[in-house]
Amino acid sequence: MIDGFAISALYALGATGFTLIFGVSGVLNLSHGAIMVAAAVAAWAAASVLNVGTYAGALIGVAVALLTAFATYFAVVKPIQDSRRIPNEEKEIFVLTGTLLWGIMIQELIAYFFTNNAKTVLPIVEGVVEILGVRTPKNEIFTAIVCCLVIALLWLLVNRTRTGKAVLAASMNPRGVTLLGLELTNIYIVVWAIYGILAGIAGVLLGMFLGVSSYSVGPLTASAFSIVVLGGLGSVSGSLIAAFVVGYLETLTAYLVSPAYRTIPALLLLVFVMYIRPQGLLGRR
Amino acid sequence: MKKILPGALHILLGAATIGALMTASGAALAADPIKIGVIAEAQAIAGASIPQAAQLAADEINAKGGVDGRKIEIISYDNHSSSADSVRAFQRAVNEDKVNAVIASYISEVVLALEPWASRLKTPFVTPGAASNEISKSVHADYEKNKYTFHGYLTSAALALSVCDGAKDLLVDKLHMKTAVIMSEDAAWTKPLDVGYEECLPKIGLKVLDHIRFSPDTTDFTPIFNKIEGAKPDVIITGISHVGVQPTVQWKNQQVPIPMFGISSQATNETFGKDTNQAAEGVLYQGVSGPGVAVTPKSVPFADNFKKKFGNYPSYAGYTAYDEVYYIADAVKRAGSTEADKLVDALEKTDWEGTIGRVQFYGKDDQFTHSIKYGKGLITGLMLQWQGGKQSAVWPKDVAKVDVKFPGFIKLSN
Numbered sequence: 014m015i016d017g018f019a020i021s022a023l024y025a026l027g028a029t030g031f032t033l034i035f036g037v038s039g040v041l042n043l044s045h046g047a048i049m050v051a052a053a054v055a056a057w058a059a060a061s062v063l064n065v066g067t068y069a070g071a072l073i074g075v076a077v078a079l080l081t082a083f084a085t086y087f088a089v090v091k092p093i094q095d096s097r098r099i100p101n102e103e104k105e106i107f108v109l110t111g112t113l114l115w116g117i118m119i120q121e122l123i124a125y126f127f128t129n130n131a132k133t134v135l136p137i138v139e140g141v142v143e144i145l146g147v148r149t150p151k152n153e154i155f156t157a158i159v160c161c162l163v164i165a166l167l168w169l170l171v172n173r174t175r176t177g178k179a180v181l182a183a184s185m186n187p188r189g190v191t192l193l194g195l196e197l198t199n200i201y202i203v204v205w206a207i208y209g210i211l212a213g214i215a216g217v218l219l220g221m222f223l224g225v226s227s228y229s230v231g232p233l234t235a236s237a238f239s240i241v242v243l244g245g246l247g248s249v250s251g252s253l254i255a256a257f258v259v260g261y262l263e264t265l266t267a268y269l270v271s272p273a274y275r276t277i278p279a280l281l282l283l284v285f286v287m288y289i290r291p292q293g294l295l296g297r298r
Numbered sequence: 299m300k301k302i303l304p305g306a307l308h309i310l311l312g313a314a315t316i317g318a319l320m321t322a323s324g325a326a327l328a329a330d331p332i333k334i335g336v337i338a339e340a341q342a343i344a345g346a347s348i349p350q351a352a353q354l355a356a357d358e359i360n361a362k363g364g365v366d367g368r369k370i371e372i373i374s375y376d377n378h379s380s381s382a383d384s385v386r387a388f389q390r391a392v393n394e395d396k397v398n399a400v401i402a403s404y405i406s407e408v409v410l411a412l413e414p415w416a417s418r419l420k421t422p423f424v425t426p427g428a429a430s431n432e433i434s435k436s437v438h439a440d441y442e443k444n445k446y447t448f449h450g451y452l453t454s455a456a457l458a459l460s461v462c463d464g465a466k467d468l469l470v471d472k473l474h475m476k477t478a479v480i481m482s483e484d485a486a487w488t489k490p491l492d493v494g495y496e497e498c499l500p501k502i503g504l505k506v507l508d509h510i511r512f513s514p515d516t517t518d519f520t521p522i523f524n525k526i527e528g529a530k531p532d533v534i535i536t537g538i539s540h541v542g543v544q545p546t547v548q549w550k551n552q553q554v555p556i557p558m559f560g561i562s563s564q565a566t567n568e569t570f571g572k573d574t575n576q577a578a579e580g581v582l583y584q585g586v587s588g589p590g591v592a593v594t595p596k597s598v599p600f601a602d603n604f605k606k607k608f609g610n611y612p613s614y615a616g617y618t619a620y621d622e623v624y625y626i627a628d629a630v631k632r633a634g635s636t637e638a639d640k641l642v643d644a645l646e647k648t649d650w651e652g653t654i655g656r657v658q659f660y661g662k663d664d665q666f667t668h669s670i671k672y673g674k675g676l677i678t679g680l681m682l683q684w685q686g687g688k689q690s691a692v693w694p695k696d697v698a699k700v701d702v703k704f705p706g707f708i709k710l711s712n
Contacts, residue, residue, distance in 0.1 A: 128341055130569070135575040141552065141553045268524070272513070272519075273516075275513070
């Protein structure tokens with residue numbers, strides 16, 4: 014159960030950033046998995062190769078994710094959005110393709126420099142505790158707590174601060190925000206920064222919890238994508254619920270049926286939801 | 299008269315030119331390099347050592363004058379761990395780069411895809427690291443067609459035997475273990491391995507309580523370890539290669555109190571300790587070689603030279619690839635030719651002391667035709683353990699340097 018909670022919380026963290034970007038700027042960022050893996054591998058490299066210590070390593074990981082997120086926005090997404098040669102109605106497809114290719118580039122670079130073997134980040138807290146007779150790594154509890162804290166902070170940021178309210182407004186009506194005199198580009202930059210930090214934390218925690226390799230890029234993007242679609246594109250709370258549904262469904266399948274079929278029920282559920290409620294659980298459009 | 303002389307001169311000159319040309323081409327023939335194509339997974343640690351080790355062997359042979367004056371040339375191709383890319387590389391190696399033999403891959407699925415191409419293009423082909431029984435079984439089933447393929451590494455059946463032989467001495471006789479759970483990834487090479495385990499473990503006195511096969515893209519091993527713990531075995535017998543870092547790290551983080559013993563290909567890599575942040579401590583794995591382990595007088599010098607040149611110790615497939623270049627060169631010398639059928643005949647008669655033991659191939663009548671022979675005096679494999687951040691041999695006795703030792707969270711039941 015705790016295992017399921019930790020996994021779900023991690024999924025939630027990864028997916029929130031993903032859905033936020035979509036909600037605000039309409040961008041589906043298919044390099045999501047690559048950014049998470051880049052964060053984890055950077056944290057590993059900093060801690061194990063450069064010996065900077067666990068905490069510094071984790072921070073470097075998050076910083077790398079932030080930089081990669083900005084690079085994604087400025088090098089890939091913004092040029093496509095600003096381009097006059099691409100018709101507006103085709104921009105979404107271009108962004109999809111662009112971020113997908115960008116993700117593959119990052120993945121190949123990681124494989125080239127760090128091999129495709131899995132890497133693991135040294136846990137910040139080590140050891141295990143017994144909870145109701147189940148031996149649980151302390152790091153798993155730590156992961157769950159960090160995820161919840163970060164999500165709570167995000168909620169506060171969005172609902173209680175001026176910047177957050179501007180972001181929220183932009184997701185509802187971008188034109189209205191511009192009319193109020195707020196620069197849309199600045200809001201986008203804020204959102205990408207939030208996204209980079211979220212993806213970075215999720216990536217580093219994933220590296221501690223399960224370990225990642227360049228092969229994880231595709232599955233990570235796919236899982237964030239399906240969670241977000243299940244929860245309703247652009248809906249943060251929908252993504253949170255969906256993350257827990259998917260996380261628990263996978264864990265239960267692994268425990269009760271077989272670890273080999275882990276992802277299948279969640280994907281079937283996704284197909285099913287697509288049939289009866291195409292906008293997702295809490296989708297607005 | 300005036301006319302005849304220049305004519306005769308002309309003929310003379312012509313003859314001389316032709317003669318010169320002939321000697322030149324004769325010399326070119328003798329100095330024609332022996333080309334060996336190397337197709338491997340450049341991004342995977344196990345695969346990356348393959349072209350490097352092959353090049354090292356070629357450089358050594360060439361420094362001593364080559365084979366009958368012919369240099370060995372290694373042409374390498376990255377297959378991105380993909381069967382389709384490997385097949386293209388094989389076709390290109392044979393049709394365009396005109397290689398005389400191919401060394402390829404540590405992945406059984408890739409080798410099985412290449413095998414029919416070795417037959418079609420009639421090119422001797424040796425794999426340094428794949429394990430599936432099917433590779434050599436197909437040679438046995440249709441010898442005339444598939445005789446070009448050689449299996450330069452132990453079959454899964456032999457690997458299972460090697461693990462069982464090691465387990466008998468280390469686990470049953472010394473630690474009095476009685477039960478085991480088999481944990482293996484779902485891949486071509488583990489099917490025969492599991493059959494081998496199921497057969498030989500009970501024979502040495504380890505009862506198999508459960509058998510878990512999981513998908514190679516599994517990332518969370520918690521449910522698997524929980525299930526294994528529930529069965530309360532004395533030991534987990536592993537069959538893993540595509541995964542390695544993740545189960546090992548989670549085994550340590552979750553403090554699973556049961557030792558892991560068996561095949562864990564990634565644990566054979568020198569970088570495994572770092573990749574797992576030293577969670578590898580206590581992992582027991584089967585290998586054909588290890589740094590500092592003198593299986594033969596050639597093992598240690600090779601590993602040291604490799605490290606000097608490339609900065610890290612070779613993976614298991616590095617050792618075999620190095621040997622393969624040597625015994626292919628030896629076969630060319632004995633055959634006196636690089637002609638495919640003659641080379642196959644010569645390779646079959648290989649008796650080469652390499653870095654992993656004495657290499658001989660099973661014959662036409664054995665079910666594992668063209669696979670390297672397993673057994674005492676040939677190749678038996680080793681059991682090694684990660685101790686103090688290093689790989690140390692613990693079995694067999696004549697090369698063992700240390701005793702088996704486990705980290706604190708392992709609770710031996712006896």
